[in-house]
Amino acid sequence: MSTFQTGMAPMRSMGDDSDVEEEALVADYKEQVQYEDLDDLDTSNSLAHQPDDLQARLTQAAQPLEFSAPLEAKFQSYDAYCSLFHFILNSEGPVDLEPPSYYWAWDVIDEFIYQFNSFSTYRARIARQGNSEDIQMLRENPNTWGCYSVLNVLYSLIQRSQITEQLAAMKRNEDPMAVAGQYGSKNLYRMLGYFSIIGLLRIHCLLGDFSLALKTLDDIELNKKAMFARVMAAHFTTYYYVGFSYMMMRRYGDAIRMFSHILVYVSRTKNFQKNAQYDSITKKNEQMYALIAICVAFHPTRLDDTIHTALREKYGDQLLKLQKGGPDSLPIFEELFRTACPKFISPVPPDFDHPEANVDPIEHHLSVFMDEVKTNMWSPTVKSYLRLYTTMDLKKLAGFLDVKPEDLRSLLLVNKQRTKQLRWTDHALLEGELVNVNDLDYALQGVSYCSSRTGVFVAKL
Incomplete structure (x- = not known):
């Protein structure tokens, strides 16, 4: 046994390689x-x-x-x-x-x-x-x-x-x-x-x-053979913070991959024991389900059956509202973010003489996050209309959504930019391949022109 393993036997996911290979890897990390x-x-x-x-x-x-x-x-x-x-x-x-x-x-x-x-x-x-x-x-x-x-x-x-x-x-x-x-x-x-x-x-x-x-x-390297993966709490912590960082950087596909990895790992780990860290791990588990619900609302994708079932059980009606978008989704996004975000801190001591000047770090990051939510909250509805038309006047679409045409134009441009995201491969976490994350594309006449497998959509200005 490696000298790294002087404690209890580490937990493994069911798909791990042989003990001999794992011991060799840990010996290398030594x-x-x-x-x-x-x-x-x-x-x-x-x-x-x-x-x-x-x-x-x-x-x-x-x-x-x-x-x-x-x-x-x-x-x-x-x-x-x-x-x-x-x-x-x-x-x-x-x-x-x-x-x-x-x-x-x-x-x-x-x-x-x-x-x-x-x-x-x-x-x-x-x-x-x-x-x-x-x-x-x-x-x-x-x-x-x-x-x-x-x-x-x-x-x-x-x-x-x-x-x-x-x-x-x-x-x-x-x-x-x-x-x-x-x-x-x-x-x-x-x-x-x-x-x-x-x-x-x-x-x-x-x-x-x-x-x-x-x-x-x-x-x-983020894989099941990494040394941090041999400690359950470290494994959880790593994927939680990597996934959350990706989410805040609007790389929702990568965030879903990170959360899915650890959630599937837990669901399939037979020897998951109620040790001293069980409560902390259980809380992180619940937080990651809330975060993956947020990410799926932004970036619809197929999930592992285990995660999909658990997500429906935990957030059935809420998840439907998130995916539908619109003003009704805003309080749900806010509630899930507050529940699942880290306990943000300020890098400097507070001002005791002027308490009103102190900014709550959680409220600050919530505000940043909700700005992104408000920018994207009409996206599902817009997609539903664009699937019915090949050409639509911007004023007509704004009337359907009950927003000002100039505001809609800005939202469409931002959402257009969001259709391209970096997707992590196997190099540094900040790097990745630029991919199209939507099955629907559109163009604003006089601004850009794009085609997709579902057709071309032009909004007349």
Whole structure:
């Protein structure tokens, strides 16, 4: 058994290759990782000396903090993480300790980001209320759980472990140990570095930089043999944030592929167990069904029978309204987005002196999303009319829709542009092949002319 597997046996989807092939792949992933010093991490409580029981510290770092923990506990947890990461990254030479288990590395990165996310959300809520006893403490410690410090930790772990160099070497069929360095040869650094890449995907998505979120995965291959896929929660997290990033970038076909992959995986996994992460995974599962409902409304496509059946059971009437479009669909889009979106955060501390000036990140991204929905809400109705005519006057179509002709013209031009989307193949996630995603095409006279397999539609201006 690979030394990566010191915990419970990993879960597999039914279509996975043999154990021998999977073990060989994981063994390859073992040989990866490098870095630079963590110069700017808050080290006021750093481990300048090795603690009495560092192994116990490692174990404790993966333990979840109570959601209702007081502010003092949140501060103490931040100091403890700073101390641990500072010791791991800035000791003279690599720390010669074996991680408690293979799954420990994911748990540490996951809990670290979760506490950062929950602290940022809590701080923003206190700032909006403007009358809490905690405000003074938050004012005095603006850098605690700061965005820069958290990102610095993750990037430093990636650099120290040289994981990106090793993954790139593996893609070239080269020996990853040639670029691993003294730190990259240690399981402790290799595991933390690898899962820090997934952590960056998550944080950049939480901050609303969806392009950068996808860019962070350039060196990780999205397939069932990838190392993250051996940890159920990491598998879920990766596909959720990749799919959501694609959705916000209007690449709905790719988003559906990502959500479908993980939803089918769960539905077909026989040994899915109710472990400590079961509730979190179940919630993400429900969120992805809501997101795939949104994407299918924008980009009708055939789904796996299992997903299609579950979607009809969960969102039967709502799904019909989404696909029909029009004003009645707007509150449903908003409800599903609120239910399924990440808990977005702001990269900067809130303004406690002027609470009204603070923008709620979730409301901001909802507004951006709803602008896209409003732009596309007439698309299904327009298609139904265009299928009946080869030529139609713009004013006549505007009358059917009860909108102004100039507004309809803008909507038609935008929808025309939306008929072309990038479709991811097997390279970097931001890349892809430009394809036509509709079976119906149209042209505005004097603007463009396009034909499709269903005919030509011209709107006279």
